[in-house]
Amino acid sequence: MENKKTNLSDYDPNRIPDGGQYRIAIVAAEWNAEITDAMLNGAYETLLKHGVTEDNITVRRVPGTFELTSAADILLTKRCDLDAVICIGCVIQGETRHFDFICESVANGLANVSVKHTRPVIFSVLTTNNIEQARERAGGKHGNKGVEGAVTALKMCEFMNA
Numbered sequence: 661m662e663n664k665k666t667n668l669s670d671y672d673p674n675r676i677p678d679g680g681q682y683r684i685a686i687v688a689a690e691w692n693a694e695i696t697d698a699m700l701n702g703a704y705e706t707l708l709k710h711g712v713t714e715d716n717i718t719v720r721r722v723p724g725t726f727e728l729t730s731a732a733d734i735l736l737t738k739r740c741d742l743d744a745v746i747c748i749g750c751v752i753q754g755e756t757r758h759f760d761f762i763c764e765s766v767a768n769g770l771a772n773v774s775v776k777h778t779r780p781v782i783f784s785v786l787t788t789n790n791i792e793q794a795r796e797r798a799g800g801k802h803g804n805k806g807v808e809g810a811v812t813a814l815k816m817c818e819f820m821n822a
Protein backbone atom coordinates (compact mmCIF):
# COMPACT_ATOMS: atom_id res chain seq x y z
CA MET A 661 0.00 0.00 0.00
CA GLU A 662 2.69 2.49 -0.85
CA ASN A 663 1.98 5.58 -2.89
CA LYS A 664 4.42 4.68 -5.63
CA LYS A 665 2.54 1.51 -6.55
CA THR A 666 -0.08 1.71 -9.27
CA ASN A 667 -2.23 -0.90 -7.57
CA LEU A 668 -2.69 0.62 -4.14
CA SER A 669 -4.22 -2.58 -2.79
CA ASP A 670 -0.98 -4.56 -3.09
CA TYR A 671 0.11 -5.64 0.36
CA ASP A 672 2.17 -8.31 2.08
CA PRO A 673 -0.36 -10.80 3.53
CA ASN A 674 2.22 -11.99 6.05
CA ARG A 675 2.19 -8.59 7.73
CA ILE A 676 -1.56 -8.48 8.34
CA PRO A 677 -2.78 -9.36 11.86
CA ASP A 678 -4.88 -12.48 12.25
CA GLY A 679 -8.53 -11.52 12.58
CA GLY A 680 -9.74 -14.62 14.44
CA GLN A 681 -10.67 -12.71 17.60
CA TYR A 682 -12.31 -9.68 15.98
CA ARG A 683 -15.91 -8.69 15.23
CA ILE A 684 -16.17 -6.28 12.35
CA ALA A 685 -19.12 -4.56 10.64
CA ILE A 686 -19.17 -3.44 7.03
CA VAL A 687 -21.67 -0.74 6.04
CA ALA A 688 -22.08 -0.03 2.33
CA ALA A 689 -24.03 2.71 0.56
CA GLU A 690 -26.57 1.72 -2.10
CA TRP A 691 -25.77 4.71 -4.31
CA ASN A 692 -23.41 3.65 -7.14
CA ALA A 693 -24.07 0.03 -6.19
CA GLU A 694 -21.91 -1.37 -8.99
CA ILE A 695 -18.93 0.21 -7.23
CA THR A 696 -19.91 -0.25 -3.60
CA ASP A 697 -20.86 -3.92 -4.15
CA ALA A 698 -17.39 -4.60 -5.58
CA MET A 699 -15.77 -2.84 -2.63
CA LEU A 700 -18.00 -4.68 -0.17
CA ASN A 701 -17.01 -8.03 -1.71
CA GLY A 702 -13.35 -7.03 -1.57
CA ALA A 703 -13.61 -6.10 2.09
CA TYR A 704 -15.60 -9.20 3.02
CA GLU A 705 -13.27 -11.64 1.25
CA THR A 706 -10.21 -9.94 2.74
CA LEU A 707 -11.57 -10.27 6.28
CA LEU A 708 -12.28 -13.97 5.70
CA LYS A 709 -8.83 -14.48 4.18
CA HIS A 710 -7.25 -13.11 7.35
CA GLY A 711 -9.18 -15.21 9.81
CA VAL A 712 -12.32 -13.25 10.67
CA THR A 713 -15.16 -15.77 10.86
CA GLU A 714 -18.40 -15.34 8.90
CA ASP A 715 -20.31 -15.18 12.19
CA ASN A 716 -18.19 -12.24 13.26
CA ILE A 717 -18.79 -10.15 10.13
CA THR A 718 -21.93 -7.99 10.05
CA VAL A 719 -22.96 -6.55 6.67
CA ARG A 720 -25.44 -3.66 6.53
CA ARG A 721 -26.53 -1.25 3.81
CA VAL A 722 -27.61 2.38 3.90
CA PRO A 723 -29.17 4.50 1.13
CA GLY A 724 -26.25 6.84 0.45
CA THR A 725 -22.77 7.78 1.55
CA PHE A 726 -24.18 10.62 3.65
CA GLU A 727 -25.91 8.02 5.88
CA LEU A 728 -22.64 6.21 6.69
CA THR A 729 -21.95 8.51 9.63
CA SER A 730 -25.21 7.89 11.46
CA ALA A 731 -25.04 4.18 10.59
CA ALA A 732 -21.57 3.82 12.13
CA ASP A 733 -22.69 5.74 15.21
CA ILE A 734 -25.83 3.61 15.61
CA LEU A 735 -23.90 0.36 15.19
CA LEU A 736 -21.18 1.29 17.67
CA THR A 737 -23.78 2.51 20.18
CA LYS A 738 -25.89 -0.65 19.96
CA ARG A 739 -23.08 -3.17 19.53
CA CYS A 740 -20.47 -2.97 22.27
CA ASP A 741 -18.91 -6.17 20.91
CA LEU A 742 -17.86 -4.61 17.59
CA ASP A 743 -14.13 -4.00 17.19
CA ALA A 744 -14.36 -1.86 14.04
CA VAL A 745 -16.70 -0.58 11.35
CA ILE A 746 -15.70 -0.35 7.69
CA CYS A 747 -17.74 2.30 5.86
CA ILE A 748 -18.02 1.93 2.09
CA GLY A 749 -19.34 4.58 -0.26
CA CYS A 750 -18.78 6.16 -3.64
CA VAL A 751 -19.48 9.80 -4.38
CA ILE A 752 -19.17 10.89 -7.99
CA GLN A 753 -18.80 14.54 -8.94
CA GLY A 754 -21.95 15.96 -10.53
CA GLU A 755 -23.03 19.36 -11.74
CA THR A 756 -24.07 20.67 -8.33
CA ARG A 757 -22.30 21.14 -5.00
CA HIS A 758 -23.88 18.02 -3.52
CA PHE A 759 -20.55 16.21 -3.99
CA ASP A 760 -18.70 18.68 -1.76
CA PHE A 761 -21.29 18.58 0.99
CA ILE A 762 -21.46 14.78 1.10
CA CYS A 763 -17.68 14.30 0.99
CA GLU A 764 -16.97 16.83 3.71
CA SER A 765 -19.78 15.59 5.89
CA VAL A 766 -18.81 11.92 5.73
CA ALA A 767 -15.08 12.49 6.19
CA ASN A 768 -15.59 14.64 9.29
CA GLY A 769 -18.51 12.57 10.48
CA LEU A 770 -16.70 9.24 10.44
CA ALA A 771 -13.64 10.71 12.13
CA ASN A 772 -15.85 12.12 14.90
CA VAL A 773 -17.71 8.84 15.38
CA SER A 774 -14.43 6.96 15.70
CA VAL A 775 -13.15 9.35 18.36
CA LYS A 776 -16.51 9.38 20.17
CA HIS A 777 -16.56 5.59 20.51
CA THR A 778 -12.78 5.04 20.77
CA ARG A 779 -13.02 2.38 18.09
CA PRO A 780 -11.74 2.28 14.51
CA VAL A 781 -14.13 3.56 11.83
CA ILE A 782 -12.62 3.01 8.41
CA PHE A 783 -13.12 5.53 5.61
CA SER A 784 -13.52 3.42 2.48
CA VAL A 785 -15.22 6.13 0.47
CA LEU A 786 -14.30 6.87 -3.12
CA THR A 787 -14.65 10.50 -4.20
CA THR A 788 -14.10 10.56 -7.94
CA ASN A 789 -14.70 12.77 -10.96
CA ASN A 790 -16.42 10.00 -12.93
CA ILE A 791 -17.51 6.34 -12.88
CA GLU A 792 -14.35 5.19 -14.69
CA GLN A 793 -12.11 6.47 -11.91
CA ALA A 794 -14.35 4.67 -9.43
CA ARG A 795 -14.16 1.39 -11.38
CA GLU A 796 -10.37 1.63 -11.43
CA ARG A 797 -10.44 1.72 -7.61
CA ALA A 798 -13.11 -0.94 -7.07
CA GLY A 799 -11.28 -3.92 -8.55
CA GLY A 800 -9.62 -2.20 -11.52
CA LYS A 801 -6.07 -1.13 -12.20
CA HIS A 802 -5.73 0.85 -8.97
CA GLY A 803 -6.90 -2.02 -6.79
CA ASN A 804 -9.92 -2.20 -4.54
CA LYS A 805 -10.50 0.31 -1.74
CA GLY A 806 -12.65 -2.25 0.02
CA VAL A 807 -9.66 -4.58 0.33
CA GLU A 808 -7.62 -1.70 1.71
CA GLY A 809 -10.38 -0.87 4.17
CA ALA A 810 -10.38 -4.42 5.52
CA VAL A 811 -6.59 -4.44 5.89
CA THR A 812 -6.74 -1.09 7.69
CA ALA A 813 -9.47 -2.37 10.00
CA LEU A 814 -7.39 -5.41 11.00
CA LYS A 815 -4.32 -3.27 11.65
CA MET A 816 -6.35 -0.86 13.78
CA CYS A 817 -7.95 -3.73 15.72
CA GLU A 818 -4.46 -4.96 16.55
CA PHE A 819 -3.48 -1.41 17.51
CA MET A 820 -6.46 -1.21 19.89
CA ASN A 821 -5.58 -4.50 21.51
CA ALA A 822 -1.82 -3.98 21.84
Ligand code: DLZ
Pocket residue numbers: 689691692723724725726727749750751752753754758759762
Ligand atom coordinates in the same frame (compact mmCIF):
# COMPACT_ATOMS: atom_id res chain seq x y z
C1 DLZ B 1 -28.04 12.82 -3.35
C2 DLZ B 1 -26.79 12.08 -3.67
C3 DLZ B 1 -26.01 12.45 -4.77
C4 DLZ B 1 -26.36 13.61 -5.66
N1 DLZ B 1 -24.90 11.78 -5.11
C5 DLZ B 1 -24.53 10.71 -4.35
C6 DLZ B 1 -23.36 9.99 -4.69
O1 DLZ B 1 -22.66 10.22 -5.68
N2 DLZ B 1 -23.02 8.93 -3.87
C7 DLZ B 1 -23.75 8.61 -2.75
O2 DLZ B 1 -23.38 7.65 -2.06
N3 DLZ B 1 -24.88 9.28 -2.45
C8 DLZ B 1 -25.28 10.30 -3.21
N4 DLZ B 1 -26.40 11.00 -2.89
C9 DLZ B 1 -27.25 10.52 -1.76
C10 DLZ B 1 -26.78 11.02 -0.37
O3 DLZ B 1 -25.65 10.30 0.06
C11 DLZ B 1 -27.91 10.81 0.66
O4 DLZ B 1 -28.35 9.47 0.63
C12 DLZ B 1 -29.10 11.72 0.44
O5 DLZ B 1 -28.70 13.07 0.34
C13 DLZ B 1 -30.16 11.56 1.55
O6 DLZ B 1 -29.61 11.92 2.83
